[in-house]
Amino acid sequence: MTSPLTSDSPAYDDRIAWVRVSSCYLPLANPISDAKVLTGRQKPMTEIAMLFAEIETRDGHRGLGLSYAKRAGGPGQFAHAKEIAPALIGEDPSDIARLWTKLCWAGASVGRSGMGVQAIGAFDVALYDLKARRAGLPLSKLLGSQRNSVQCYNTSGGFLHTPIDQLVVNAQASIERGIGGIKLKVGQPDLAADIKRVETVRKHLGDHVPLMVDANQQWDRPTAQRMCRIFEQFNLIWIEEPLDAYDFEGHAALAAAFDTPIATGEMLTSAAEHGELIRHRAADYLMPDAPRVGGITPFLKVAAQAEQAGLSLGPHFAMELHVHLGAVYPTEPWVEHFDWLEPLFNERLEIQGGRMMVPTRPGLGLSLSEQARQWTREVAETGTRP
Template identity: 70%
Template sequence: MTAPAGADAAKSALSAGNATVIAASAGAATLDRIAHLKLSSITLPLADPISDAKVLTGRQKPMTEVAFLFVEVVTSEGRTGVGFSYSKRAGGPGQFAHAKEIAEVLVGEDPSDIGKLWTKLCWAGASVGRSGLATQAIAAFDVALWDLKAKRAGLPLSKLLGSYRDSVRTYNTSGGFLHTPIEQVKENAAASLAEGIGAIKLKVGQPDWRLDVARVAAVREFLDDDVPLMVDANQQWDRATAMRMGRIFEEFGLVWIEEPLDAYDAEGHAALARALDTPIATGEMLASVAEHARLIEVGAADIVQPDAPRIGGITQFLRLAALAESKQLEIAPHFAMEIHCHLAAAYPIEPWVEHFDWLDPLFNEHLETRDGRMWISGRPGLGFTLSEQARAWTVGTAEFGHRP
C-alpha cells in the first residue's frame, strides 16, 4: 500500500527535524571528521655514536640515529594534530609499514572518539598482537588525536587532562653515556645544571664493576650534595651482581637505580626493591600496559618508567598512570619529553621527566628549563610544530583521505 503524499512529506519533515535536533544536541565538535592523514618516516642523525652498557657487553652496536614515525591529522574543518612514535637502532621502517596498513580505517571518523579509534586501529592489525611494534605504530596516531583534541579546546594537553602543576622535575641523561670520558661527564653535568635541569643520571653496567663505582664516586664528589643523582644499568646485571652493586651504591644516596635486571624479570626487580634502601626504577622497555601491570602487581618498581610511544600512546599511558597511582607509585616517563611533560604534569604524585635535547632539531618550539624543572608552555596541544629540518630528514611519506 502506498503512503499518501502528505504522509511522506510529514515523514521527511520529521526526519529533517530529528537530524537538526541530533546535530544541535551533539554539538559542533562531533560533526567534524578526520579528512586526511599524512605519515612521515623521519631519520634523525646523532652527532656522536651513543654507547650504554648494552654496547660494552656486546649486545648492541653504538646508536647513530633515531627513526621517527610522525602522523599529521587534518579534519574536515581544517583542524590539525601532530603525533609521533620512535625506534632506536631497529624497527623504524617496520613501524612506518604497519602504520600505512592501518591508517585508512581512521578516515571519516570523529577525531574526538580517541578510545574507540585506538581499539579500531588495534583490531585493524590484530594479527601482530597488542604489544611491540604494533602498539608503537598506533601510538603516533593516538598522540596526534590528543594533540588535536587539546588544540580544539584551546588548552595545553596537560590542562585538558587536568594538570596538578605547571612544571615538572627534570633530569639529564644524555651527558652521562658510557662512551663519554669522565671529565667530559662532569662538564656535561655542570652545563646541564646551569641550563636549569635539576638532576643528573649516569649510565653504569660495564663489564668491570669497579669502573662503574669509580665513575659514580667521581661525579658524586663533583656535584653538590643536594644535587639528585641516578644511575641506569640498562638491564645488564644478573640478580647477584645487581644486589651487590645496589648495596655498594647505597652510600651515594641515589634517587634510583634504573633497569638493574632484564626488563621482564619481575621477581628479580621485586627482590631488589625489598632489599635495598635505594628505590628501583624500571619499565621503559615495556611495550604494553599489561607488561607494566605484571611488574606493579609483584612490587617490582618503586618508580614506574612508562614510555607513551612504546606502550601505545597517551590513551594507554593514562590507563597505566591510573594503575600506578592506585599503588602510590612515582613515575618517571622515559624519553620523548615533548609528550611526557604534559602527562607528568597531570599525574597526582610529583614525577620526574627525562630531559633529552636530541629531538630539538625536529621542532620549531622548545621546552624551557629553570630552577631544576621543565616548564609546560601555554601553547595549545603538545605545543610543537615540525621544523624544516624534520622535513629535510624525511625518508618516506604516505597520505590517506583528502585535504579539505
C-alpha cells in the same frame, strides 16, 4: 556562559578527512653507547627513526603525533602505520579510545604490544593533540593538570662512551643550565669503573644534587645485589633497570631489600606488561614510555595503576610529550631531559630552577621544523585534505 555541546554542535559533526604518516631519521652528532654496547648486545646508536602522524578533519582541525624506534624497527613502524591509517578516515576524532581499539583490531595479527601498538601511538598522540588544540588548551590542561612545571634530569651527558673527566664537565653544565638532576649510565663489565664514575660525579656535585644511575638491564641477580648494596652510599634517587626488563621477581627483590629506589618499565610495550610489573611490586619508580606503550590512551591506564599502587613516576625519553603527561600525575614525577629531538620542532621547552616548564601553547605546542621535513625518507597519505 558557554552552552554545552549537543548532537547538533559542529564538534559532533566533524570527521577525519586526511592522514599523513612520515618516516624521519634523526642523525645523532656522536654514536651513543650504553652498557648494552659494552657487553656486546647492541651496536652504538647513530640515529633515531621517528614516526610522525598528521591528522586533519573536515573542518580544518589538525593534530600532530609521534612515535619512534632506536636501532631497529623504524621501517616496520612506518609500514604498519601506513597500512592501518585508512581506518581513521571518516571517523569522529573525539572518539580517541574507540579509535585506539579500532586501530589495534585492524592490525590484530601482530599483537597488542611492540611494534604494532607503537605505530598506533603516533595516531593516538595526534588525536589528543587535535582535541586539545580544538579546545584551545595545552594537552596537560585538557587531561587535568596538577602543576605547571615538572622536575627534570639529564641523561645525554652521562653515557658510557663519555670519559670520566667529561662526565663531570657535562654534569656541571647541565646543572648550570637549570636542569634538576643528573643520570649516569653504568652496567659495564668493569664494576670498579662504574663505582668510580658514580663516586667522582657525586663528589663533584655534592650530596644536594639529585643523582641517578641506569644499568640498562646488564646485570645478573648476584651482580645487581652487590652493586645496589655498594651504591646505597651515594644517596641516589634511583637505580634504573638493574636487571632484565621482564625479570619482575628479581626487581621486586631488589626493591624490597634496599633503601635506594628501583626504577624500571621503559622497555615494556603495553599497559598489560606494566600491570604485571606493578602486581609484582617490582619498581618504586615506574618509567612508562607513551610512544612505546601505544600512545596517551594506554599511558593513562598505566599511570592510573601506578597511582593506585602508590608508585612514583619517571616517564622515559620524548620530553616534548612527557612534560604534559608528567604534569598530570598526582605526585611529583621526574621527566627525562633529552635535547636530541629538538631539531625536529620549531619550539623549545623552557628549563629553569631544576624544572621543565609545561608549554602553554594549545595541544602539545609543537610544529615540525623544515629540518624534520628534510630528514624525512618516506611519506604516505590517505583521504582528501580539506
